[in-house]
Amino acid sequence: MDTLYSFLIEPLSHDFMQRALIISTMIGVVCSVFSCFLVLKGWSLMGDAVSHAVLPGIAIAYVAGIPMAIGAFAAGLLCAIGTGYLKNNSRVKEDAVMGILFSGMFALGLVLLTKIETDVHLLHILFGNVLGISTRDMVEAGTIAAIVTAIMAVKRRDLMLYCFDPAHAAVLGLPIKLLHFGLLTLLALTIVSALKAAGIILVVAMLIAPGAIGFLTTRSFDRMMMVAVGVSVFSCLAGTIISFHIDAATAPLIVVIQSLFFLGALVWSTTRRTTVKANA
Secondary structure (H helix, E strand, C coil): CHHHHHHHHHHHHCHHHHHHHHHHHHHHHHHHHHHHHHHHHCCHHHHHHHHHHCHHHHHHHHHHCCCHHHHHHHHHHHHHHHHHHHHHCCCCCHHHHHHHHHHHHHHHHHHHHHHCCCCCCHHHHHHCCHHHCCHHHHHHHHHHHHHHHHHHHHCHHHHHHHHHCHHHHHHCCCCHHHHHHHHHHHHHHHHHHHHHHHHHHHHHHHHHHHHHHHHHHCCCHHHHHHHHHHHHHHHHHHHHHHHHHHCCCHHHHHHHHHHHHHHHHHHHHHHHHHHHHHHC
């Protein structure tokens, strides 16, 4: 018992670990909540596209001397809107458009970062740096995460209906276009809030795994969201604490834990479905 107590409490004696635990909890909540809508809508590839597309925005923001969050948000939103425009005005399917657009923007970002003298470490951008989060970064990310979470909580029913059945939502008089672009904007903001902690690559997993786990283990949206938030926050806290003790990269360890939860949920769901069919 004493060993477990010291295992959990020892990290709290360090300021950087306190900040890491706080920000990991905040991004765990906002990513898991949005994950439910993303999985329900079938926008997993969109999350991947937007997260990679923020890279040139980060580089341009550094050159312009403006906060990287602004550049990342602008680039992510541009990718999301551009995908919708090209989908509606070309014969190419949406998945192909997203693949071309986000890979092109990602490559452009890599070119810009290699030509610009910057103190921003590329690996930190790609994979995050939870343990290097400053108080300013924590406040910035926390503010964005809180705003996004509040909006999703208030508009939960409208967003859920739009993601589940857009045609039915239109019949009920809901503003479909506003919800569509609003969801894209929230996606870009969610990625920005988790950018410095999880990086543009690992944030994709944090935006998909919690919702997928909730989808596999529950039959109602509210329970799906509760499971997603619980799993995400636990994974973030456990990954941060364990990484401190074993001296491992924090964000990848968080994703590993979430992946293990997903595998467990997949096995449990498959077993339950098999049992139900056998008893039918």
